[in-house]
Amino acid sequence: MRSFSFTGLLCLVSIAPFLRVLAAPPKACAPKVKESVIPPRGWTQHGIPSPDHTIVLRIALPQPDFNLLEKHLYEVSDPSHARYGDHLSKEEVERLVAPHQDSIDAVDEWLRSYNIDSNDVHRSAAKDWVTVKIPVSLAEKMLDTTYHVWEHSDGDQIVRTTSYSLPENLHAHIDLVQPTTMFGRFKGLKSTIVWPDEAEAPPQLKTLVGTVNTASGAIVDASCNTTITIKCLQQLYNAVGFTPKILKNSIGITGYLEQFANIQDLQSFYAEQRPDALNSSFKFISVKGGLNDQNLSLAGAEANLDVQFAFGLSFPIPGTFWSTAGRPPFKPDVGTPTNTNEPYTDWLDFVLSHPSPPLSISTSYGDDEQTVPKSFAIRACASFAQLGVRGVSLMFSSGDGGVGDNNPNPATQQCFTNDGRNATRFIPLFPASCPFVTSVGGTVGVPEVAVSRFFSGGGFSDYFERPWYQEKAVKKHLSTLPKGTYKGLYNPKGRGIPDVAAQGDRFRIFLSGVPRMIGGTSASSPTFAGIVALLNDVRLSKKLPPLGFLNPLLYSVDSSAFNDITVGHNSGCGTTGFNATRGWDPVTGLGTPNFGILAKLVVQKGH
Template sequence: MRPAFGALVLALCSSLVASLPSATPGYRVKESVAPPRGWTKGDEPAADHVIVLRIGLPQHNFNVLEQHLFEVSDPDHARYGEYLSKEKVEELVAPHPSSLEAVDKWLASYGLEEADLTRSPAKDWVTIKVPVKTVEKMLDTKYNVWKHTASGDVLVRTTSYSLPAELYDYIDVIQPTTMFGRLRTARSTIVWNDDEDFSSAAAARVGTITDTASGAAVDASCNRTITIKCLQQLYNAEGYTPLATVKNSIGITGYLEQFANIQDLQSFYADQRPDALNTSFNFVSVKGGINDQNLTLSGAEAALDVQFAFGLSYPVNSTFWSTAGRPPFQPDDRTPTNTNEPYVDWLDFVLAQKEVPLSISTSYGDDEQTVPRSYAIRACAGFAQLGVRGVSVIFSSGDFGVGDGNPDPATQECFTNDGRNTTRFIPVFPATVTSVGGTESVPEVAVSRFFSGGGFSDYFPRPSYQDRVVRKFLSNLPKGLYKDLYNPQGRGFPDVASQGDRYRIFLRGVPRSIGGTSASSPTFAGIVALLNDHRLRSQKPPLGFLNPLLYTRGLAGFNDITSGKNPGCGTEGFNATTGWDPVTGLGTPNFGKLKDLL
């Protein structure tokens, strides 16, 4: 019997919309969504506008891979840590020959031969470049130019597509079709020097504070400015020096033209990590992504991510990926644009690599409801493939509380995207891997300058490893509180938390103070890199997919955060409380305890 593995149990789900439009005889509607909120439908695109179409074929033995993932990630299983090779993973997710044959025959009927196709290593994705007029015939649909009112972003999309009836079961998903997600970073709020003094002198305040949750003695200055030393003190990692630097590794994903400037990194190292001076990271371009070193183009998000993730884990091998994904776009231009979620382009690239960093942080995501369920499932299948190879994938939980970060009912903006426009909490995607919320201050409380993202997925069921702690949280909520605003059977997030405000970074040559769960995720990834070092030097495998471990053997290694809340959607949101909560998860890490427990 297959285990109920929860967030990564990726059984195909029904469409988001119960009532599907009719299709041309001989076709069946594959997916349909309501016209998305905030987007305005415009003219038809030019007939020769080229679309890069990605076709996902069913992963024939994914249930077997899922079983492997459950076993190698369960600390009480005999196979814990026995990760699979890239080649074995590809064998398990390869489509059945009948799927390949059916799809190839269909594509050939439109004049597309093998030379026109790009296949993933496992052949479970096929990518083609075709004019929109051809795509419309293939999918029995009509594309339009859609404009996002608030940002001005423009996409060529449809709200429904169909497949020939005989092909229906041979394809899981096709995009870009119904995807209206807008990849965004967590808030990354910057406080400029004009507002407050963040000089080294101001930060160097004397005295210590005892954190009540962890018992750690922390410099008083950490209540004003977070540095590497603050995190080491607060999370009981002070004095630990990684040794297993050959096998160990950490990675940061970069999107949306966020460039990681090496000069800024050197300034940061001189300020907080002088032993790392004159060292840097490996840069890897994905889909033509660049890392422009013009200091004026240094990105706040990228600076925060690389400086703290790599500074905290130094001298562990470090990688920064830059994934292209937001070029200038005119809807009458033939040039195809990468307006899909670039994190899936990154995922495709990384899964094709023989070696992958063992701890990876991403500070970007979407509102879950803007990502079609079928596409979300396939993305999570990709994250599962990394997990079964021994990689820990970590995402920030977002900075908008339970939805929009707005407690005012009169101006809240949390509405369903299914055509009903009812008020509902808005979970983020992907929060199905390991999700990190935000704290602040010493003693630690849930962050308050923005609001730690948290809640419950509407797509993914609660995993079995979460059952006990989430049930306990829900049982203690006042009866009827937020009824119908969230899915109590959904996967809860975040899983954990770490400091998320007043981080001292260097940006464009000067120190800045920055906050957001954008800071929390790379910090936690740095702690995971240190834990991997401890395991590798003891001849043990890396931690891989973290959650089954965190919710069992790792529970005693977290500082429980019991103060704060995450308002949004016209409510006060949830409260941080004893045990797991959808604000700070299990709490913040105690490295010293975790390395002994794990």
């Protein structure tokens, strides 16, 4: 029988987890700093939030068997392994990421000590995340910290702290608590320029060839040099004439930041570019109160772009669009009383709780990697791995800032470290830098070159080591760089991005009833996701499992499966960035897909 206080139990657990008898209760554990950061450039303290300001705390419990899940992921995703395609079920994954009961009990008792009732605690399906909604005044007591309102130079405001502490014994039972030290500015990855339909082509496109035989032998219409349509993508990527057969297939698009995919705009797009899809739509799912405002004037450029091209390219494969509530940079006033978490974690919680998520999913949003605490990035990345091992392919835009910030004015560039040194550094993007997702860069023109109006995000992660599947390709590229190139500006041992590329500029969409041109790697990711959905159809029609986590396959297939991009670069941080070269490069990855060849290769990789 326990005869000591809760705080005594906490201290006892960390010193002797199996001891059950004490001569006298130990002293309460002192708080110890769990995590601290230096505020990123551009953020300044603006004030103190109201004590009643609401925070939704997310508490991550350790996943002691994640190494086993990672082993499963690589085995079922490696086409040379006997288990290729043998994906795990939702329940099998949850067992692999579940925390030890000791951690659950320790966190529960800690919460109870602050009178947080179990009815007010939300748990993820695997119990590895605990969420509580509390006033900031209570959060400050629990975390031995002080929150402030922080304002960015562009006016965005968030409620954050630069350091938080936990009782020392709880450090072994809690990986992280957020929102605390996360200053990320979750953003859509599209060009800020939306051209009218009749806009003139940029000068660099006028120098490219019009109608041309691509590497696949397909002929591409000359108009694709100035306007990208579904027909252009089918021609460029050797998918003309292919019609999906398996309607049990699926594709999904994530939507954030009050981006609404407008159905009327989709019908206008289909009428012009995909008439056989006219009057079809997609499944809408609200996450955490995400809205679906169909007012034509509120249509989202990002959401419309993603939905129109991903679903238009993969029709008639059923599509899903998630609208996830939450906007991390916000004004903490009466109108927005709750400090939301980074919304892709809310989406991850939701989608992981469902037994059959779409098989190909595209996300066109991200943060600068260094503004995301490493502990948080690792845990979010682990959640992406959970989807991959279940047979889901995840695509993320690689970013539009080249190797960091392609602002031509050095005085306003943001390519500096957040570690207090303010050293110049290339800035990779997260989640694109996660090794368990497929990062998609951008190309333009016919024949394709690295996109040059904005710059295809690429480089090397500072958080994640280079995974085995890209070791050969990346090392080969690095060996071609002149000695000392950009020394100290990037991590040559880091995970290289992007993995692949697709067209990313001058996409013709319908927005608020009007045709528009738009660009960014936010166009590239849904395009590649559409191709992956078609490839899944090829496998499913042969009664083979879906592709799941793609990267081990992509880096192992014959180079003819990709249109190698060898022209262009990704400027940024006052440099010309990296060059597109033969083979993999940190601008366009392995290149753009050749569906015809990939369709033959994926059925050779059976299970």
